[in-house]
Amino acid sequence: MVAANGLLRIFWPSDSPRSKLGGTILGWRNSDLDIFVVSVLQDVEPRRVEDALRVGTLVRGSPHPLSQLLQLCGHSTIQVLGSLNLELTRDHRDPSWVSAYTNGTSLFPSFRGPFDRTPAIQVILFDRPFPARMQYMSLLPMSLALGDKILSSDNEPSKFGLDEDAQTESFRKRKLIDKIALHTVVKHSPTSKDLLLPSILNQINCSFEVAQLLTKNAPLLRTRDKRSLSVGERVFESAATLWDYFFDVVWHLMTTWCYPLLFRGFVIGLVGHRVIAEVILRVLEWRLHADSLALKDVLATAQQVDIRLQQFCYWPIQYLLLRKRKDEWESITERHPEYIRFYNSLWLVANDVIIGIAIGSYIIDNAEWVAFQINIILTEWTIDGLRDMMEWLTDAPAGFKLNNELAVFLGALFVWVIDRWKECVGSLRPYLPRVIYFIGFSSFAGATMPISLFSDLLSVLTVHIYCFYTASARIFHWQLTIIVSLFHLFRGKKHNVLRNRIDSCDYDLDQLLLGTILFTLLSFLLPTIIVFYLTFTSARMGIIFLKAALDTLLACLNHFPLFALMLRFKDSRRLPGGICFELQDTPSAILRSTVPPAFPPCSYIVLKSVPLSLRAMFDQYFQLGYRLRKHYLSPSVVYCLSTGQFVPPLHRKSLYSLQYSMLPARRASIKEVWRRLTATSPASVRDSISVPNATLLHRRHRPRTQ
Secondary structure: OOOOOOEEEEEEEOOOOOOOOOEEEEEEEEEOOEEEEEEEEEOOOHHHHHHHHHHOHHHOOOOOOHHHHHHHHOOOOOEEEEEEOOOOOHHHOOOOOEEEEOOOOOOOOEEEOOOOOOOEEEEEEEOOOOHHHOOOOOOOOOOOOOHHHOOOOOOOOOOOOOOHHHHHHHHHHHHHHHHHHHOOOOOOOOOHHHHHHHHHHHHHHHHHHHHHHHHHHHHHHOOOOOOOOOHHHHHHHHHHHHHHHHHHHHHHHHHHHHHHHHHHHHHHHHHHHHHHHHHHHHHHHOOOOOOOOOHHHOOHHHHHHHHHHHHHHHHHHHHHHHHHHHHOOOOOOOOHHHHHHHHHHHHHHHHHHHHHHHHHHHHHHOHHHHHHHHHHHHHHHHHHHHHHHHHHHOOOHHHOOOOHHHHHHHHHHHHHHHHHHHHHHHHHHHHHHHHHHHHHHHHHHOOHHHHHHHHHHHHHHOHHHHHHHHHHHHHHHHHHHHHHHHHHHHOOEEEEOOOOEEEEOOOOHHHHHHHHHHHHHHHHHHHHHHHHHHHHHHHHHHHHHHHHHHHHHHHHHHHOOHHHHHHHHHOHHHOEEEEEEEEOOOOOOOOOOOOOOOOOOEEEEEEEEEEOOHHHHOHHHHHHHHHHHHHHOOHHHHHHHHHOOOOOOOOHHHHHOOOOOOOOOOOOOHHHHHHHHOOOOHHHHHOEEEOOOOOEEEOOOOOOOO
């Protein structure tokens, strides 16, 4: 029973009938103060509906077991909750029923509580999600990434796609959040209404199909005149039945002999490609030892091939998961995010191939000109330009007075290496058009392939700049370290390596004199070293930023939420990001003048689904930007550049974790793929019948004539 001073909460669908016809309210009673309305059957008495629910008349013709939806909604049966526009006596109604009244014009119905109880009523109106369009409501935002790459436990952070520093920082923040939660001053425990909210959202998601089933069987409760079929109708039905029998026999022969052979051949071909893909993936993931890098961690092309093969291995599993939707109610929303991931991946691959065909056609048609332009750019920027820069640095660059002997020595050394590198590149120059042709043909596999090949080609053709940067950084760091040590000697101090601090020390006169001379000498030679170091550091950082831009472009082509973005503007209810409640301003007496009984206080709230925000859709890109900014624009990087320490590029795992977010952490084995592909679908067994000649036929439902 409802408490006298309680708040009765009624969830009412906005598409319920608004006419003045009487009817019966069906739904679930979650508690004494929570009522969820599924459907309103008009022109039907409540007691007759109760009898029909008891014998199962209203749930006939269910395409799937109704227990699936009832279990998801947390109930075992559908109940009669009250009446609509009916004045029932105490003898003809249950004491816990509610009465609703509509006038045909207002969206908001009026309610009267159970007998002898006049609690305040809160009506929550909601729009039913349309399951055929995969609409649903959710408390939590939909995740476009698979959830198997989160932290596996509280004490062990996952190592997928994160470097060691990122893991440590994420683990530290999580521990800090847990500690802060323990020191919360006021912590409100969830009420019974809060705990019911997830179950109520499941009821909202299932209400459309349940109401559709009840409405379809509602005419069975009304009295109707029965008549026998006429002679013409009997002849038509006999002809239609004979034609259906002939069609079913032909269809059975095709599905029994032709389809299994074609399907088995397709499965064998798919598994054969899966075996080849597994071999290539094993080669790309092979490591010499546990701490060494795999081939996909070194080359962008290998990484791109690995992504495409991982997608190829996961697509059959995704398709089989989506096929299971046909064996279940459309209101079950567990596979809706997987549907979006699957078609988003297909769209991205299709767009990648289309763009790649256009780029590849242009490269193949203009291979000689493209090779010539690339040769000019590489020669001018990485060879001749660098050689001219060395000659300029040896002769008072920008008016700065450098040490001539040291500058000439370093310049001659670097120029000699550049000349040797130019000879190596020159010997490979005749093969450049063939390389361009290969890149052009690889574009037919997608635009990501030429981008990956160009990124690797850039790394190979600028390896001499990487060597120059490494050598100059080492020299600068060693000289700076020696100067700092001599400066401590000049001050009468030394570095205590055991305690990691600066202590006082007594030096002899010879030691002080020699240290002072070396300190002065290295201090005057330091500007010359700094000039060469800054030159090669700038070139190296420019190459790193160019490669980071190419990798970001690859991330956009491989992971851009194109399908989700289209759904966001086309049908935002397919991408739920949460829910919100809006209090409605309604007149104080909408229906009281037409209905005699006194109505209790009533408030109206509209429950709406909040679409997934663009910030949540592009959350992976924000994480990628944060990693790039943290790695290249952090104070530690500035310190490394200032002291000549090596600045490595961002690890490929951290850069490519965005592109692996829609793929499982562990791919399915070949045996598992074969087992799932050869499994029998339960739908085909359920939709088949037997005929007198023992032929197995598929059932076709035809509406019967009344």
